[in-house]
Amino acid sequence: MNDTKPFKHPIYITRPLLVPLKKIYNKIEEIWKSKWLTNMGPQHRLLEKGLIKYLKIKYLTLFCNGTLALELAFQALKLTGQVITTPFTFPATVNSLFQKNLEPIFCDINLNDYNINSDLIEDLITPQTSAILPVHVFGNPCDIEKIEKIANQYNLKIIYDAAHCFGVEYKGQGIGNFGDVSMFSFHATKIFHTIEGGALTFQDPDLKMNLSLLKNFGIRNEEEVILHGTNAKMNEVQAGIGLLNLRLVEEEIEKRKVLSLIYKENLADINGIKCMDEKKDVKYNYQYFPILINKKMFKFSRDQVYEYLKKYNIFSRKYFYPLCTDYKYYNNNNFNPQIPNAKVIVNQILCLPLYGDLTEEIIIQICKILSHIQ
Numbered sequence: 001m002n003d004t005k006p007f008k009h010p011i012y013i014t015r016p017l018l019v020p021l022k023k024i025y026n027k028i029e030e031i032w033k034s035k036w037l038t039n040m041g042p043q044h045r046l047l048e049k050g051l052i053k054y055l056k057i058k059y060l061t062l063f064c065n066g067t068l069a070l071e072l073a074f075q076a077l078k079l080t081g082q083v084i085t086t087p088f089t090f091p092a093t094v095n096s097l098f099q100k101n102l103e104p105i106f107c108d109i110n111l112n113d114y115n116i117n118s119d120l121i122e123d124l125i126t127p128q129t130s131a132i133l134p135v136h137v138f139g140n141p142c143d144i145e146k147i148e149k150i151a152n153q154y155n156l157k158i159i160y161d162a163a164h165c166f167g168v169e170y171k172g173q174g175i176g177n178f179g180d181v182s183m184f185s186f187h188a189t190k191i192f193h194t195i196e197g198g199a200l201t202f203q204d205p206d207l208k209m210n211l212s213l214l215k216n217f218g219i220r221n222e223e224e225v226i227l228h229g230t231n232a233k234m235n236e237v238q239a240g241i242g243l244l245n246l247r248l249v250e251e252e253i254e255k256r257k258v259l260s261l262i263y264k265e266n267l268a269d270i271n272g273i274k275c276m277d278e279k280k281d282v283k284y285n286y287q288y289f290p291i292l293i294n295k296k297m298f299k300f301s302r303d304q305v306y307e308y309l310k311k312y313n314i315f316s317r318k319y320f321y322p323l324c325t326d327y328k329y330y331n332n333n334n335f336n337p338q339i340p341n342a343k344v345i346v347n348q349i350l351c352l353p354l355y356g357d358l359t360e361e362i363i364i365q366i367c368k369i370l371s372h373i374q
């Protein structure tokens with residue numbers, strides 16, 4: 001019997017990390033005094049430096065959001081034709097391909113980590129393929145070694161969508177060290193944010209100049225425009241807030257780690273609910289807390305659980321439903337990719353609320369509500 005009352009205030013999937021306002025005022029004052037508000041000023045330079053250190057990577061360039069960063073990565077790497085990617089992702093991954101006139105070729109995913117199934121990539125390669133665009137879904141690293149091997153063999157570029165991966169490490173290395181380029185999102189809903197923002201990390205130092213030009217209209221100097229660029233710069237207020245948030249991010253990850261463990265302990269005995277497995281060799285950031293709901297075993301479907309939680313003022317999210325292959329604007333496309341695992345996962349996945357300001361009591365309460373669903 002469930003005697004639990006709904007929460008008084010809504011419990012969302014996430015809440016942004018908020019620096020005390022006093023610090024924001026001081027930062028704005030500093031920016032105002034400098035009279036430099038955008039176009040790669042001092043805050044921008046400091047944040048790039050701070051992030052290179054924190055993310056343990058070689059090179060990084062900031063952008064006004066992750067989506068434009070991704071588009072410009074494709075442009076900088078001169079991708080053409082087809083790009084192999086996953087259907088289980090946020091619309092930005094695939095929409096950014098369309099923006100650059102690239103054709104997504106959808107590869108099925110793994111049932112255990114929801115990432116692209118690297119064993120299926122090779123069969124999708126054609127003479128038109130120029131790159132692989134895997135997503136480290138929910139901050140869980142893809143099969144990095146296998147993907148790299150395939151890319152080397154077929155001379156393909158790898159662009160990782162690492163939007164969920166701030167601070168994730170694989171085998172002791174920052175996750176941004178893999179592939180040709182990785183994209184991080186600094187949106188307000190991410191562990192580290194600049195309200196809106198993003199970054200590309202990369203291994204080739206020559207890309208730095210190219211990307212800096214592309215995000216600033218392709219302007220080399222007052223007399224020369226040398227690339228077909230756009231405006232995708234991060235401004236000084238965004239970068240300043242990023243610098244403040246960077247000091248809080250480690251503590252936020254620690255809090256989320258503790259809360260994730262409480263979820264796991266309290267959900268462990270519920271038949272039909274499965275938490276995401278953690279891999280060895282990975283330092284996680286606990287960006288999301290996804291569960292799979294197996295209707296046959298749990299007796300209730302993912303959608304029923306989603307609606308039921310709402311009655312208790314809990315707003316879980318069905319990330320990433322629907323699959324990219326099912327978007328309405330694809331209706332005229334006559335492709336039919338073989339993606340059986342993605343079709344299973346997309347109907348079972350549910351992300352539960354997770355952020356540092358939640359308490360142990362709230363998490364236990366959410367689990368109790370789940371276990372007494374009726």
Ligand code: T4K
Pocket residue numbers: 012013014015016065066067068089090092093135161163164184185186187188189197198315319
């Ligand atoms: N690739 C992947 C794999 C991604 O997941 C994303 C973004 C991207 C690329 C693109 O990166 P960006 O261009 O965004 O940098 C949110 C985010 O807007 C989006 O950045 C993120 N992925 C995605 C997974 O989540 P929505 O549509 O779910 O956002 P929204 O507005 O419904 O917010 C979710 C909840 O967060 C709200 O219910 C309450 C809370 N919230 C949200 C905002 C904006 C707050 O408490 N305060 C806020 O200011 O997309």
